[in-house]
Amino acid sequence: MNTHHNDQETAGGPATDWWTEAVIYQIYPRSFADSDGDGIGDLPGITARLDHLAELGVDAVWLSPFYPSPQADAGYDVADYRDVEPLFGKLADADRLIADAHARGIRVIVDLVPNHTSSAHVWFQAALAAAPGSPERQRYVFRDGRGPAGAEPPNDWQSVFGGPAWTRVTDPDGRPGQWYLHLFDTAQPDLNWDNPEVRTEFLDVLRFWLDRGVDGFRVDVAHGLVKQADLADWQEPQEILSGADADRPRPPMWDQDGVHEIYREWRRLLDGYDDRILVAEAWVEPAERLARYVRPDEMHQAFNFEYLLAAWTAPAQYAVITRSLEATDAVGAPTTWVLSNHDVVRHASRLGLPVGTPRPNGIGADDPQPDAALGLRRARAATLLMLALPGSAYLYQGEELGLPEHTALPDEARQDPTWERSGHTERGRDGCRVPIPWEADAPSYGFGPTDTSWLPQPTSWAEYALDRQRGVPGSTYEVYRTALRLRREHGLGRGTLRWLSAGDEVLHFGNGGVGVLTNFGAAPVPLPAGAEALHASGPLDDGLVPTDVTVWYRTA
Incomplete structure (x- = not known):
């Protein structure tokens, strides 16, 4: 089994607790570094830029999905969990990336997408070819429709991306057939986690990557795997955030108690390896419900989205920090702080909107524009506040450069399914996914060897390029680098x-x-x-x- 330790981390405590105070850097592979000039970032590109992460001072990286995928949802529609999408490289490139990161004392966390597969996955293709009630269909959530001839969806659930959460299939004989559930895109059919075959398959996928040396898994939609058994109607707007209170019951598709049994089984598997972790992407409120995901026999970390969503006021920040620490302390876990990721407007822009503005799902050229100078000023203040809190912290690629959201992205360039499925009412997440700038005067700002990039980069990004900031006192990059060094020297993460x-x-x-x-x-x-x-x-x-x-x- 693979073991490795960063001496800087282990000096202050046992190596097995590295995740309790780690600063983890999220890489969105298609937008980090392009080695071959096709305009799409790739694994060799990441490997070539690892020295940047070592110099910045992060403890680990989390890679968004790089698996074979039709890319209907930027790789979160996985067709094969045990290989690498050719756009991003080969399996050997993943092995080299892991080895080269480890050589620099940087751990590697990979994304796992267990709520749904791609519709191109061999399992789903087999399900389409098989009969209702067959073992192939029981791996997914197939149901007969309601109403005359089953022409209505089985329930009223909506997709997070807009539109119904059910699609009707055409049977091999050409007649309309059953419906399948997809809480996200039609190309992302939900798996049936009541099926033992599904559970066995994912334990094997975990083993496959653990044996290749990965240090952990960020679990996508961790609160969604188990659905309420009766698939009851939910007459409320569909949101990915699950909050329940006295006035509103828990949604039947989110945060069901049965998910915890799955993660206890995964934890038993990981405990057979050294120092590996599970990270929950669980959009769950209140903090006490989220803390259940990081009980001692479940996951190690859960992203604190309530913190990410909190308003930029002293009372709001005080309340969310206090509540978060109390909830995770109660289960003996660290709190995991985060301000930006690949799903939300970058905090350098989000904080440039008037305080109290509802969190936008993307910003377009005709939307109210953030105040860029104010946003960056607040973003730097928020980051220093976050990095001084006890617990672990996540950074999103480019935030160390002060990158804003690309708010003038041409609508015809948008690729997020949210844009189409919402009927062009939600701009979606492309604005935070634009390839990042490394060199001000190079093609594609050093992202790749050509001027091509899968989303267009704004011309203003030359000023944010790493080579314009490295060694410049007071630059956002140096503010981050100094903060990470001091955080480690003063033991703030374990304080x-x-x-x-x-x-x-x-x-x-x-x-x-x-x-x-x-x-x-x-x-x-x-x-x-x-x-x-x-x-x-x-x-x-x-x-x-x-x-x-x-x-x-x-x-x-």
Whole structure:
């Protein structure tokens, strides 16, 4: 079995706890680095850029899916869980990437998509060719329709991407047949996790990648695998976020108690290997429900989306941080903080919208535009606040450059299925997925050897290129790099938060020997007497902390 340790991580505690304080960097493979000039990023491109991640100071990378796929949903429609999509390279390229990352002390987490397969998967093709009630169909969620001749869908569920969550198949004899469930795109049929064959298959997929040396799995739609047994109608809007309270029951397709049995079985398998982890992408509220995914015999981490969604005010930040830490402390797990990923508007743009704006699903040229300077200022402050919190943190590729959302993407270039399925009412996620800039004066800003990129890059991105920021004091890249170094030196990830004050305008806490102050108010505020600034998200004003700036300090 593969074992490796980063000495910088193990110095402060047992290696087996690396995930409790790790900073993990998400790579979206098609947009990180293109080695062959086809305009699509690939695994050899990532391998060639690993030194950037080592210099930045991250502990691990998480790779969005690189498996064979028709790419109906950017690779989250998996046709084969044990190979590499030719667009991205070969299996040997994955092996080399894992080995080269490990040689730099960087662990590798891969994406696992267990809620659904691609409609091109051999299992689904077999299900289409087989009869109702057959073993092939029982791997998925097939049902007879309602109404005369079964012409109506089995229930009223809607796809997260818009439109019905059911599609009717045509039987081999040409007649209309049963319906299959797809909570996402029609090309993403949901698996039936009540079927033992499905459970056995995924245990084998886990083993396949663990034996190749991967350090863990980010589990896509981790709250969706088990559906309420009666598939009852849900007369509410379909959202991926599952929140239940006294006025609203839990949705029948999300966060069912049966998912936990699956993850306990996976955890038993992972515990037979060294230091491997499971990360839940579970859009679940409240925090107490999310914490169930990281109980001691289940997953190791769960993304804190309630934190990502929280408004940029001191009271909102105080409330979500307190609630999150209390919920995960209750099950003995770390909290996993995140501000951006491949599914949401980048936080350098999101925070440039008026405070309290509902989270947009993409921003187009004719939508209200973020204030770019304000957004970046707040994004840097938010990141320094996040990186000072105890627990693990995730970064999304390009945020260390201060990249904004591409809000002027031509609509004809959009590829996210949300755009079409919503009837062009939701711009979707392409704006945060644009290939990132490495060199200001190179073709495609250094993304690849040609000017081609699968989504067009805005001309303004030259100024964000890595080579314009590396070594430049106060650049966003250097703010991140310094923060990661100090976070490690001061053990902030494994520390304990103690509130020093939490008013309407200032958030102020201590973690070990470091004080952290974020000013949300309009007037500059002083640091405590005797404080020596260690790091700040922006320049101080005669020793005062300006609006939308976070400072790390120590007391002399």
